[in-house]
Amino acid sequence: MQSLKSSGGFFAVAVAAVTLAGSLPARAEYPEKPVEMTVLFGGTANTTAQLLSELMSRELGSPVVPVARTGGGGAIGYAHVQSTRPDGYNIVWNSNSINTTYHLGNLPFNYEEFAPIAQVSVEVPVLAVNASSGWKTLEEMAQAVKEGGKTINVGISGKGSFTHLTSAALFDAMGIADQVNYVSYGDGKAPVELLAGRIDAAIQWPGQFLSYVQSGDLTVLGSTGAEPVSVLPDVKTAKSQGYDVDISMWRGLAAPKGTPDEVIAKLEAAAKAAAESEEFVAASKNIGFEPAFKSRAEFGEIIARDDKFYAELLGELGMTK
Template sequence: MSFLKSRGRVAAVAILAATLAGTLSAKAEYPEKPVEMTVLFGGTANTTAQLLAELMGQELGSPVVPVARTGGGGAIGYAHVQATRPDGYNIVWNSNSINTTHHLGTLPFNYEAFEPIAQVSVEIPVLAVNSAKGWSNLQEMAEAVKAGDKTINVGISGKGSFTHLASAALFDAMGIADKVNYISYGDGKAPIELLAGRIDAAIQWPGQFLSYIKTGDLTVLGSTGAQPVSVLPDVKTAKDQGFDIDISMWRGLAAPMGTPEEILVKLEAAAKAATESEKFTSASANIGYEPAFKGRAEFGEVIAKDDAFYGELLGELGMSN
């Protein structure tokens, strides 16, 4: 009898051990806890990140928490994430800024310090002016500036910022780079500065200008990407107007180098599902971005290509480290 009882106890212990092992194994499956997403900028970048985080959290079955770490053109946020453990619990909502901050000398490392997860969206900058200028396209602006005897004031987010580089490339293509004076302003202030007459033109994201375009106060002369902006379909690209330029802001996700492959696969899948969801697509018109998913491999190629482009551009502007 005791022998049978002993065997029963052994069997019970074995079953319990197997159950616990299965439970522990399930708990160990990524993600076990919230994933922190570092957000580098405010404005459109922050709004899009909030939505993306919500949708990815639903896919992963664990919250994705956006945390603002702004400053240094993105350098502060990149440095934070790069220094964290490569376990998938710290990711960064990155952009072309990974390239520009490095070549400006703000970051001691480049894009190779991160594993690409996925490209999520693209934002195409547009050039706006006060409608009182009377210009309706880039050619009219170029002719007026060339004929004038003064420089024009162009608003930018800051020296070396994306808006600065996009502006410099566009005005170089238009042949008026030597007649431009750049003035830095705070986030979201481009329309106010244009309306007040403190600046003559500004390149920014379409969402900042939409309400002022509807009232007729501002006019958008052109966009800098290869394709027209969906929220401003009647605005021609610079290339369509005869100026050879193609600059857009991509945004996506990256993790510290060394993050396990299986975790990157899960994050990529969650980003894909979020980007292709109806909620993310429908929100794009109001926020001002274009959903543009690219997987890890293709996204990595985009980042590397842009790194070479911005390194060369900053060098031509005399701004590289």
């Protein structure tokens, strides 16, 4: 009799548990709380991230909060995100810097520690000088520097930065690398430094120079991508001017390795909707970037390919550690 009572009691409890489980609400789907987007740089990277986070928030139905973690060419921000739980609540607004920072010896891990979400945009660096220099083309600059026999000051965001790498590659192709002195000034200060005459040239993003080119104060001599930039369509590429340089910066989103596929898929869909929205496309014309959405699979291939490219380029320039 005691055995039957115990059996009956167990059955009753089991039935009650099933009934209760059926009455509970389903587990909330991702995202249940704000998603934090680490932003590695200021300038156009930060401006674009602010807009992207706002547009993605609408798609996800939960806030995407941009948080600046700058320094070390992106190393500080990458290290932070890589150390977080792979649950989709910490993502990084990344760029080619994941490749360059690693091969420069500033990160103890490479791109494989992150799961690609989507490429969102592309920015093509351009070389600007003070209009008073009289230079109109890369060849005119190269010839003047060679004939002058003097060292010129070139502004960069920081030692080992993408602008430093791009500058080194371009001036090497132009044959004046030995006559360049690099001056670090931080993000967003290139136009002011050029106008003040503290530097002779600077490679930066088109958006920084656009208004000064329109006013006639600065001249852009060339761009470093395969195609001309849309906001400065009359500026010729370095390659079309006879210099074998093809360097552009992609920007996109990544999460810590191990983030669930279904979470990555939701973030990818939100990034796609944002990147292809009218607001994002319109902003690109003012900020100076090219909307260029790529799926997580395509993005992953681009990152891996670029990792090899920058490892070789940095090696050729003697910049690897």
